[in-house]
Structures are given as C-alpha cells and as structure tokens.
Amino acid sequence: MSTPRPAMSPVDAQALEWQVVFWSGEVQEHEQQDFQIWLAADPLHEQAWARIQQFGQQMQLAPQEVASQVLQAGLSAQAVQRRRAILRSFLLLVCGGLGSYGVSRTPQWAAWNADYRTASGQRKELTLPDGTALALNTASSLNVQYSETQRSVVLLGGEVLISTASDPQIRHRPFVVQTPEGEVQALGTRFLVRHWPSKARVSVQVYEGAVELRPRHAGQRTRLQAGQQVLFSKQQSYTPEPANEQASAWQRGLLVAERWRLGDFLAEVARYRAGVLRCDPAVAGLMISGVYPLQDTDAILQSVSQALPVQVRMMTPYWVTVSASA
Structure with missing residues (x-):
C-alpha cells in the first residue's frame, strides 16, 4: 500500500517559485540567468525542478493559454506580478495543500503515489x-x-x-x-x-x-x-x-517516425523530456520520418532543425519552442 508523501520541502518550494516565473507571461534575461545559477548550485535543485516538472505533467498543469502568453512581450510589470500571484496561489494549492481540498483523491495524485x-x-x-x-x-x-x-x-x-x-x-x-x-x-x-x-x-x-x-x-x-x-x-x-x-520501439530506446506530422512528432518527443516543448502551428503540418535515440531529446531537436526549415528556440532547457526558420 502506498504511503502519503511528506509536505513540500523548501527546495521544492523554490522550484515551484521558478515554475511560477516561467508560466507568468514574461521572463526577463536576468531571471533566466538567475534560474541557471540556482539550478547548477546544488544537485538537489535539479532534482526538485525535475519533480515539479513531472508533477505538472501528471496533473496537467501547463494550460496552453498560459504557455502561449509566455512568448508574448510587452506585458506591464504590474500585470506580470498579478499573474504570478495568481499562479503562485494555484500551484501552492495543488502542490502543497493536497491533503486538504481532496486533491489526493484525484486520478493524477493516485498516479503520483x-x-x-x-x-x-x-x-x-x-x-x-x-x-x-x-x-x-x-x-x-x-x-x-x-x-x-x-x-x-x-x-x-x-x-x-x-x-x-x-x-x-x-x-x-x-x-x-x-x-x-x-x-x-x-x-x-x-x-x-x-x-x-x-x-x-x-x-x-x-x-x-x-x-x-x-x-x-x-x-x-x-x-x-x-x-x-x-x-x-x-x-x-x-x-x-x-x-x-x-x-514499442521505445523499449529499445528508439522513436520511429514514418511520415508523421511535425506537431505529432514533437508531442511524442515531449513525453520524454521535462518542461514544455511547443510547436508553432505554422510548421505543425510539416512531415518528418526517421529513427531517433530517446536518450538525448536535445539531439533529436537538433536533427529536426537540420532536416526541416524550422528553428529551435530554448528560453531555458525546460522551455523550448519549434517555429519556422527566420
């Protein structure tokens, strides 16, 4: 029988705060740098970030409307802070207050345990x-x-x-x-x-x-x-x-695509990496084929940029967008 998980640790709380930043609608250059410094400072930080990413995927906490807004510039500082406050409250409720509010009885939480x-x-x-x-x-x-x-x-x-x-x-x-x-x-x-x-x-x-x-x-x-x-x-x-x-090629560590739409292909690749992997609708219909090793999804994305007229933009290793070549 599964046992309840402990309350959120301080390191997990820091990871959650960084998730708030990346979902808020605007990420400043200094914030990206600060995040990379935080991530590299301690292996526990990387583990906590991976846990938050995995939990978000299982709980389906990456709404497309938020994801698309992250790429839009020009939001006022007040609007960004207001959105971050809302997201922080929501994520703390879901990630921290699971015993209350009955979240522990959801299918997603059952999967986590x-x-x-x-x-x-x-x-x-x-x-x-x-x-x-x-x-x-x-x-x-x-x-x-x-x-x-x-x-x-x-x-x-x-x-x-x-x-x-x-x-x-x-x-x-x-x-x-x-x-x-x-x-x-x-x-x-x-x-x-x-x-x-x-x-x-x-x-x-x-x-x-x-x-x-x-x-x-x-x-x-x-x-x-x-x-x-x-x-x-x-x-x-x-x-x-x-x-x-x-x-079933994934059992051998491979992803095999035979004339797949790029949008479908990237959705499949996204299953194998933490964070968000977006495909611009303008290139989602391009066709792709090949055999790709799953142990390195960054290499897969590089292969895609070489095979098709697309570019891969990495805001961070955990936020990647594939769009048309400039």
Whole structure:
C-alpha cells in the first residue's frame, strides 16, 4: 500500500517559485540567468525542478493559454506580478495543500503515489511474482493487485508493454489490465497498452496471442488477435487495424517516425523530456520520418532543425519552442 508523501520541502518550494516565473507571461534575461545559477548550485535543485516538472505533467498543469502568453512581450510589470500571484496561489494549492481540498483523491495524485511509476524520459522493466514481464514507458504509472481469483494491473497513466506468464497457481487466475476507459484481458499474450488522456481513449497493440477488450460503459466485448491494434473508449471499441510493431520501439530506446506530422512528432518527443516543448502551428503540418535515440531529446531537436526549415528556440532547457526558420 502506498504511503502519503511528506509536505513540500523548501527546495521544492523554490522550484515551484521558478515554475511560477516561467508560466507568468514574461521572463526577463536576468531571471533566466538567475534560474541557471540556482539550478547548477546544488544537485538537489535539479532534482526538485525535475519533480515539479513531472508533477505538472501528471496533473496537467501547463494550460496552453498560459504557455502561449509566455512568448508574448510587452506585458506591464504590474500585470506580470498579478499573474504570478495568481499562479503562485494555484500551484501552492495543488502542490502543497493536497491533503486538504481532496486533491489526493484525484486520478493524477493516485498516479503520483502508484506502486510503480516512471519520470519523463525514464523507462523501467520489472517482473511480477508470476513471471509476467512489464516494461513501463516514460511518465507512466500503475498499481499491481494480485488476489486469489485475479491478477490485475491498474494502468493509471502512460504506457506499458506486457508479456504475460502462465499462472503458477493451480486455480487459474485471469490476467486483466484495468484502465480509465475499460479492461483488457490477456489470453496468453504480448501486448502494448497506452492511455491517451487528451482523447479519453486507450490504444492496444497485440503482438502475440490475443486479448479481450471490455469498454467500461458498453456491453460489447472485442477480441483482438496478434497483429491487430485498436482504440477504445468507455463507450465503444473502434475498428481494428494492423498492429504497428514500431510502437514499442521505445523499449529499445528508439522513436520511429514514418511520415508523421511535425506537431505529432514533437508531442511524442515531449513525453520524454521535462518542461514544455511547443510547436508553432505554422510548421505543425510539416512531415518528418526517421529513427531517433530517446536518450538525448536535445539531439533529436537538433536533427529536426537540420532536416526541416524550422528553428529551435530554448528560453531555458525546460522551455523550448519549434517555429519556422527566420
């Protein structure tokens, strides 16, 4: 069982203050320099900043309207300070007052306190007591619930690649993946499950064996065979399509793109790095292909700037915008 996390430390509070600065609408040059000095002063500062970034992603605390305003110049000092005060109050409420206000009961906070989770850019492999192998992708979280009648993995967020093992118990226990949209029961298989919160969908890719999908609010059940993939929501399962073996390339540390829109490609890259990665709508429709090593997302962005007529602007390592070349 998970235990409550301690109250916010002074270092975490400093990191939160810097997050307020970067979300406020205007960042001065001296503030960028001061932030870099603070970040480099102590490894604890880097760890605290990474925690705040990861928490913000899991809580979905980077509203696009704020993100877009950061790039706009000309805000008055009074307006900037007023916006910072509002953001500070909001972030302190969410990050510091979690026990109060019931935030600890939200799905996002449950993910933060999961049995197993990964940070942005991190991947993890583990073996369950019955021999089932799990590989967690970036920014993923899950709980494991084994009982006398069922083996369950509760996917709270992100993506997991599962290779099920035969149940060692004399009494067979089904292996089920529970997601916000419904359940996926394995039928002796290797399969990939990913939650898409922005679409309220779950995607399933079956590489070996078969699975049975059970949307949460629909009576229908869909059987998916090896070599098939499908999206499903709480209400329904959609038409199966051929599986994409490259969707699991992240397990090998790779991102494989085959004629992807740049906007979609950068959204995928953003999963593997802390902070904000924006794509200007003017270049979002450009097409990109290639195989990219995930251990260095800065190198990926440099490759993009060399392959396409775009420029990568880094306000800080944690705030990056890709736009048309000047």
